[in-house]
Amino acid sequence: MQRRRTTMSLVVVGQMLPEGAIKGGSAMALRFGRGSRFTRDVDAARVQPIAQFRADFEESLAAGWAGFTGRLVERAAPSPVGVPAGYVMQPFEVKLDYLGQSWCTAKFELGHNEIGDADEPEYRLADDLVGLFTELGLPAPRPVPVMQADHQIAQKLHAASCPGSDRARDLVDLQLLDAGEDLDLGTVAATCERLFSYRQQQQWPPTLTVGEGWDELYRAAADGLDVHASAGEAVVWVNEFVKRIEDAATNHGR
Known part of the structure; x- marks a missing residue:
C-alpha cells in the first residue's frame, strides 16, 4: 500500500509541476511504470529562476488536481565536498492532502537547467500508472513532462x-x-x-x-x-x- 501511494504521489506532483521536466529515477518510473526500479524521490529540473519556480509551484499545489492539494516545504541543501554549488539539488518536501486530509509526503529535489535538458521535455505516463488512479474511480492523470x-x-x-x-x-x-x-x-x-x-x-x-x-x-x-x-x-x-x-x-x- 505504501509503495502504491508513493508511486501515485509522483504522478500527482507531476500534474501540478510548473515549467520544467522530471528527471532521474522518477522520470524512469513515469516512462516505464512497474517495469522500472522503485524510487521514493521526485527529481526535477527547472527552466525558471528558483524563486519563480517556487512561487508557481506553490500556486499550483494550492489550486490542486482531482481533489489533491499540497504545500511546499524547503529543506536545507547539502554541501558535498568538491561539487560546485550550481550542481547541488535543492531539497523540498511536498505535503500532499486529499480532500483536505493528510495523504502523503513526497521528497522533491530541484536542479537547474544545465544544457537545455529541461527546455523541451517529452510527455510520458505509463499505462499502469494511469490505472492506479482509474481503478479507484479517480480521473486519469495526463502525461507528465520528463527529460528527453x-x-x-x-x-x-x-x-x-x-x-x-x-x-x-x-x-x-x-x-x-x-x-x-x-x-x-x-x-x-x-x-x-x-x-x-x-x-x-x-x-x-x-x-x-x-x-x-x-x-x-x-x-x-x-x-x-x-x-x-x-x-x-x-x-x-x-x-x-x-x-x-x-x-x-x-x-x-x-
Whole structure:
C-alpha cells in the first residue's frame, strides 16, 4: 500500500509541476511504470529562476488536481565536498492532502537547467500508472513532462563514471532506456559530449568499472527487472553501449 501511494504521489506532483521536466529515477518510473526500479524521490529540473519556480509551484499545489492539494516545504541543501554549488539539488518536501486530509509526503529535489535538458521535455505516463488512479474511480492523470532520453542517458553515464560513484542503479536505467526507447544514438552522442564538457569533471567517452559495493546495490536496483543479472555483466554492457554511441557519432560525421 505504501509503495502504491508513493508511486501515485509522483504522478500527482507531476500534474501540478510548473515549467520544467522530471528527471532521474522518477522520470524512469513515469516512462516505464512497474517495469522500472522503485524510487521514493521526485527529481526535477527547472527552466525558471528558483524563486519563480517556487512561487508557481506553490500556486499550483494550492489550486490542486482531482481533489489533491499540497504545500511546499524547503529543506536545507547539502554541501558535498568538491561539487560546485550550481550542481547541488535543492531539497523540498511536498505535503500532499486529499480532500483536505493528510495523504502523503513526497521528497522533491530541484536542479537547474544545465544544457537545455529541461527546455523541451517529452510527455510520458505509463499505462499502469494511469490505472492506479482509474481503478479507484479517480480521473486519469495526463502525461507528465520528463527529460528527453538523450539527456537522461548523458546524465546517467556521467554519474556512473564519476570516481567513487555509488550509482550502480544507473546501470539498470541505461539498459531500460536502450531497450524501451527508440534512440537516435547520434543525438545521444552529441548530448553526452556537451554534458561532459559542460561539467568539466571527467572525459568523454568514459570507461566504467565496477565500483565498491556495486554488486549489492545493483542486485537491489535490478530486482525483478529484465536486465543483466550482475553489476559486472552490466558494466560490460554499458561500456559496449558507450562504444555504440561513439560509433554513431563517427557515422554522423563528427
